Amino acid sequence: MAVNLQIPRLFQKSLSPKPYQINHLLLKYLCTTPEFPLTTHDTSNSPESPDLPTWLSNSQNQKPSDPDDGDFVIPSLANWVENPNLETHRNVPSPLLFEPQVSNADKLSEILKKRYSSEAAVVKALNESGIDATNELVSQILMRFDSHCVVAFGVFIWAKNQTSYVHTPELYDYMIDILGKFKKFSLMWNLVEQMKGLNGYVSLATASKVMRRLAKARKYKDAIDVFRGIEKYGVSKDREALNVLMDALVKEGDVEDAHSAFLEFKDCITLDCSSFNILIHGYCKARMFVVARKIMEEMEKHGQSGRIKDAWDVFEDMEKQGVCRNLWVYNTMISSACAHSQGGSALKLLERMEGDSCKPDVKTYAPLLKMCCRRKSVKLLKFLLSHMFKNNVSVDLGTYTLLVNEFCRNGKLEHACFYFQEAVLKGMVPMVKTFKALVEELEQKNMKEMKEKIEKLMFQARERNLT
Incomplete structure (x- = not known):
């Protein structure tokens, strides 16, 4: 073998x-x-x-x-390795020829590589080194040993005990984060109280680390309590702090408590789009899309103060100031005018777009079409659809869905069926939700023949889509 x-x-x-x-x-x-x-x-x-x-x-x-x-x-490389001090290098002054000086950080690191059972043992070993602490040195050591809680906290205590040394707020924050990571919350709070005694040491960064570490440990109520009492530490209870709290809760899977905090403080704190987006992201992550949609609708309402007159003043002043009114400006103004039942003003804006050489898009027409459906103004609706065609804006599935849904809500089922049929004949497949809503309305009105036609159309659309 x-x-x-x-x-x-x-x-x-x-x-x-x-x-x-x-x-x-x-x-x-x-x-x-x-x-x-x-x-x-x-x-x-x-x-x-x-x-x-x-x-x-x-x-x-x-x-x-x-x-x-x-x-x-x-x-x-053999000769160079065997004989590093070559004759050709002797006359070249270079610091590389000398033994590099070992830094204090490296010296302390060698000491700290040993096993220590307590912070006191770490402090004793460092005291015997004879090295003086500096902010830069402590920062380096904490970064090297932030995964060793006993060593890191021992270094922090050792430096703090030196008479000529004072920790910076950033080093306090770093140590608080390390203690929170290892769930040493009692020690963490002791440090926070120490910082409170030092004028201006506690900041939003400190509170953020505390709230995030508590949320990470699933202490959700404690994280919210930190925000409630944040002002006693000299930190403002403002929008930025609330967003940090909500973000910390959402990232740890607790969107419900984040929403509760949102509702609790929304009347006393001015919210921004980030406040809403955090909740929307959280509910989408939890696959609670219906709630996420409601938050989006609330966000849209929150962004509308109802000061339409002031908006008009700014709009008119733009031309005087030489500011170009673009598509976004026109779409915003048309949407606001329609929301406040100012249909005439909205149509005038559509006309003024041509004068400003601003081409409309689907978003321009959507609020106008919705307004026509609510007012049951078929004549104006036909004009708008013709206007869309003239400006090379195609009537897409979203537009047809809007028309069918709005006519269903307003009892104009013949018109709803007409636009449903037109969408199918153009090769589109209507949304199931739209189809079901239309069929239910037809059934309630006892329009059996029309209901059967709509069902056949939907069947044809699905069959065509499969092939």
């Missing part, structure tokens, strides 16, 4: 090229110095080979190095 194993090894060894042979070939064809002249004739039968470098000629008399051997060195 042993013989059988040896044969493949010998065969493999005989086939493997020797390092000096490969290097010889490389030097032969790549080197451009006179020592290795390029030749085009076959030199295999030459009585003499070109002079080889010392390391290569010596290697022919030695056993080739095994790459798996720990002493393997690339041949071109």
